Amino acid sequence: MIFSAADFTAILLTLRLATTVTLVLIVIGTPIAWWLVRTRSWLKGPVGALVALPLVLPPTVLGFYLLVAMGPNGPVGQLTQSLGLGTLPFTYWGLVVGSVFYSLPFVVQPLQNAFEAIGDRPLEVAATLRAGPLDRFFTVVLPMARSGYLTATVLGFAHTVGEFGVVLMIGGNIPGVTRVVSVQIFDHVEALDYAQAHWLAGAMLLFSFIVLLLVYGVQGQARTPGMRFGS
Amino acid sequence: MxxxxxxxxxxxxxxxxxxxxxxxxxxxxxxxxxxxxxxxxxxxxxxxxxxxxxxxxxxxxxxxxxxxxxxxxxxxxxxxxxxxxxxxxxxxxxxxxxxxxxxxxxxxxxxxxxxxxxxxxxxxxxxxxxxxxxxxxxxxxxxxxxxxxxxxxxxxxxxxxxxxxxxxxxxxxxxxxxxxxxxxxxxxxxxxxxxxxxxxxxxxxxxxxxxxxxxxxxxxxxxxxxxxxxxxxxxxxxxxGEENGIVVDASVVERDLAWHLVRAQFAGGELWVKDSGDAIGQHIRIRILARDVSLALESHDDTSILNRLPSEVVEIQDDSDEAMALIRLAVGSTTIIARVSRRSVDKLQLGPGSKVWAQIKSVAILR
The missing domain is CATH 3.40.50.300 (P-loop containing nucleotide triphosphate hydrolases)
Incomplete structure (x- = not known):
């Protein structure tokens, strides 16, 4: 057997975390991206920068602030405690919250690009065909932005799988709860178990490569006539 | 308005x-x-x-x-x-x-x-x-x-x-x-x-x-x-400029098979136009460009021009081209426009009320 039982636990946890985070991201990333494309408010710049922040911020910095905010004395911590949920750090759901912030730009930006590529015209056309705002979104925007959604899903998922710093800061290293693959690799290396580290690291490498191949494949296709935008 | x-x-x-x-x-x-x-x-x-x-x-x-x-x-x-x-x-x-x-x-x-x-x-x-x-x-x-x-x-x-x-x-x-x-x-x-x-x-x-x-x-x-x-x-x-002209709505009333022409009747007159296969009774729209209308004081039979309509000058205006004038003519209740040289206006002594023959060199059937 290549992977140990602990490795499998870490892999399953990672997949579960990435799936949950991706779903949450698609749901909250859609209105954020839509707002960023349509708004004329001065808040567009600041909000856009805030969303993009995890691209440049060291994960430990993000993790640190989240840890403080979600801790027993932080504002989020106070709220979760008053709701009877306890505190989030060092729990699975704490990890979900941290990962959502961390992977947000990887979902919002492809969606933003896809929405921008559609332009105003198809929405105006739909309005002249009696489609109300929600109808327009579901019957015109979503289908026309489908390759953007595919890219956002794959990138959001992959980026969550690959995170390390945020996990360590707010999740720690609890087997089956917060010990994801990247942390498990770190543990193997710490224990000088290079053979196990190789297998997991190799699996991650292959996974990431396939994911990017998929994304570029989709984007390449989007330029072919069949999926051209706005024509 | x-x-x-x-x-x-x-x-x-x-x-x-x-x-x-x-x-x-x-x-x-x-x-x-x-x-x-x-x-x-x-x-x-x-x-x-x-x-x-x-x-x-x-x-x-x-x-x-x-x-x-x-x-x-x-x-x-x-x-x-x-x-x-x-x-x-x-x-x-x-x-x-x-x-x-x-x-x-x-x-x-x-x-x-x-x-x-x-x-x-x-x-x-x-x-x-x-x-x-x-x-x-x-x-x-x-x-x-x-x-x-x-x-x-x-x-x-x-x-x-x-x-x-x-x-x-x-x-x-x-x-x-x-x-x-x-x-x-x-x-x-x-x-x-x-x-x-x-x-x-x-x-x-x-x-x-x-x-x-x-x-x-x-x-x-x-x-x-x-x-x-x-x-x-x-x-x-x-x-x-060259596109100045009017349209008249007419209906086909007679077909001349020998010469491939049809007679189209409009309010105030009639025109012989090329037969494009329209049935008798069919409504057609005819465009007459001002540059295709010339004026004569008398009806000449010895001309190649097929359509000559008796008309009355209503109004004369200068064209954007200094040598030309635009003349609004009443043919019955229909208005047509002629674009002729200002010298001709002077020579024929045209003014509002003048009776003239509008000679229509060509027409376009639009539908």
Whole structure:
């Protein structure tokens, strides 16, 4: 057997975390991206920068602030405690919250690009065909932005799988709860178990490569006539 | 200004639009249009035609404006009905089919959302009217420009609008595709009881399709009225030049098989025109360009000119060309315009009231 039982636990946890985070991201990333494309408010710049922040911020910095905010004395911590949920750090759901912030730009930006590529015209056309705002979104925007959604899903998922710093800061290293693959690799290396580290690291490498191949494949296709935008 | 008796579409907009950072374009119009037929909104590019159409559709939200269509208030100082609640349809300049739906998918999109029920017979009739039956499951990028525009027009009709807005539907097509679509537009005119606002910068399209004409220049209305009134007014400050002319609606009354001619009767006279196969009784529209009309004081039989109409000079105006003059003539109740040299006006001593023979060198049958 290549992977140990602990490795499998870490892999399953990672997949579960990435799936949950991706779903949450698609749901909250859609209105954020839509707002960023349509708004004329001065808040567009600041909000856009805030969303993009995890691209440049060291994960430990993000993790640190989240840890403080979600801790027993932080504002989020106070709220979760008053709701009877306890505190989030060092729990699975704490990890979900941290990962959502961390992977947000990887979902919002492809969606933003896809929405921008559609332009105003198809929405105006739909309005002249009696489609109300929600109808327009579901019957015109979503289908026309489908390759953007595919890219956002794959990138959001992959980026969550690959995170390390945020996990360590707010999740720690609890087997089956917060010990994801990247942390498990770190543990193997710490224990000088290079053979196990190789297998997991190799699996991650292959996974990431396939994911990017998929994304570029989709984007390449989007330029072919069949999926051209706005024509 | 000429206001039609049954003004069913009343619109008034006054707004300055920002173009880029420093320039503005101001639209200041008051329209009063009939409930039937095709109204052409004519002007050069940048005259505000498309902006006006977008205001009527509610795609541009203008503070200072009002719009009432066939009894429904679409915009007033208190209300602004959003586009998707206005019973209109809009054909955009470039093909605007949804790329993710097939040709018929695009049609069904409209059908599903119409306020009134659209039966399968209606669907088949409109598909046949636009000649698109065989395009059913093709995607827009598999269609030619002309086919796309025909599907777009069919889609607009399937919403069963109370007003159809068309923004230069032929402008993005080459001459061949234009010729391909024109008959379908003429059918729209003849077969549907639907008021159409048709934006164009082509006088040829105006002459072929319009019943009523609005001339726009730099956001202002230069003239509005029935096609023959507007085209027949020679003081229109329009630089039409060689294109100046009028149209008459006539009906075919006699066929001369030997010479391939038909006799067409219009209010106040008749013309012999080339036989294009129209049946007796068929309504045709004839365009007479001012440059093709010459004047004589007496009727000459010894000329190659087939059509000579007894007429009376109503008004003489200088043309934009200094050597030429425009003369408005009354032929019965029909107005035609002649463009002749000012020297000839002097030589024949023409003035209002002069009886002359209008010799018409050539005519174009538009439909």
């Amino acid at each position: 000429n206001k039609p008796v049954t003004a069913a579409i009343q619109a008034q907009f006054s707004h300055a639009f920002a173009i880029g950072q420093h320039r503005t374009f101001s639209l200041d119009v008051e329209l009063s249009l009939p409930a039937k037929g095709i109204t052409a909104i004519f002007g050069e590019s940048g005259s505000g035609k498309t902006t006006l159409l977008r205001c009527i559709a509610g795609l541009e939200k203008v503070q200072q404006g009002s719009c009432t269509v066939r009894g429904d208030v679409w915009q007033s100082t208190e209300t602004f009905v959003p586009t998707h609640r206005r019973p209109l349809a809009y054909v955009f300049q470039e093909a605007s089919l949804f790329p993710h739906l097939t040709a018929f998918g695009n049609l069904r999109y409209a059908m599903k959302r119409s306020d009134s029920t659209v039966s399968e017979q209606d669907f088949d009739r409109i598909v046949a009217l636009m000649g698109i039956a065989r395009l059913d499951n093709q995607y827009p990028d598999q269609l030619s420009g002309g086919e796309r525009q025909r599907v777009a027009i069919a889609r607009a009709l399937l919403i069963k609008p109370r007003l159809l807005l068309m923004d230069e539907p032929l402008a993005s097509l080459d001459a061949m595709r234009k010729r391909e679509i024109m008959p379908y537009l003429e059918k729209l005119h003849d077969e549907l009881e639907l008021p159409i606002l048709y934006v164009t910068h082509s006088l040829d399209e105006v002459a072929r399709l319009a019943d009523y004409l609005v001339v726009l220049e730099q956001g202002r209305i230069l003239a509005q009225g029935s096609l023959s009134d507007v085209l027949g007014s020679i003081d229109l400050p329009l630089p039409l």
